[in-house]
Amino acid sequence: xxxLRALYEEVVLDHNRRPRNFQKRPAGSNHHxxxxxPVCGDDFTVHLKVEDGVIKDxxxxxxxxxxxxxxxxxxxxxxxxxxVQEAETLFKNVHNLLTQEGESGEVGKLKVLAGVHxxxxxxxxxxxxxxxxxAALHDERGTVSTE
Numbered sequence: 098x099x100x101l102r103a104l105y106e107e108v109v110l111d112h113n114r115r116p117r118n119f120q121k122r123p124a125g126s127n128h129h130x131x132x133x134x135p136v137c138g139d140d141f142t143v144h145l146k147v148e149d150g151v152i153k154d155x156x157x158x159x160x161x162x163x164x165x166x167x168x169x170x171x172x173x174x175x176x177x178x179x180x181v182q183e184a185e186t187l188f189k190n191v192h193n194l195l196t197q198e199g200e201s202g203e204v205g206k207l208k209v210l211a212g213v214h215x216x217x218x219x220x221x222x223x224x225x226x227x228x229x230x231x232a233a234l235h236d237e238r239g240t241v242s243t244e
Contacts, residue, residue: 123154126146132225141169143155171206
């Protein structure tokens with residue numbers, strides 16, 4: 098087993114067992130979005146507190162498989178203190194990393210999510226929190242889905 102694959106599995110398991118910023122609706126949160134994947138049942142709501150174009154706090158709630166939960170947990174850690182523009186760039190880079198549809202650019206510790214492409218059916222699970230984030234940033238109404 099490659100070192101990256103072993104790290105991927107370790108990180109996914111850790112963030113699934115102990116998701117960061119889970120069941121958290123930050124005080125003063127002013128951007129929200131709901132994401133649901135009817136095929137696998139992943140169901141998350143992302144909450145952001147954005148002030149002066151900076152993500153001051155972020156949390157999520159809901160339920161999903163290990164990959165979607167880990168992806169949401171990693172996402173919330175990566176977003177703390179980022180500008181909205183940096184979050185948009187991170188969304189694009191992570192989406193490209195997960196789907197292999199382009200250059201992933203800088204993703205930092207999120208590089209560990211690259212292991213998802215070994216499981217093509219799970220890419221939608223890993224991208225759901227990120228699409229939900231993007232909807233929250235743009236105040237989109239309705240439910241986000243990766244189906």
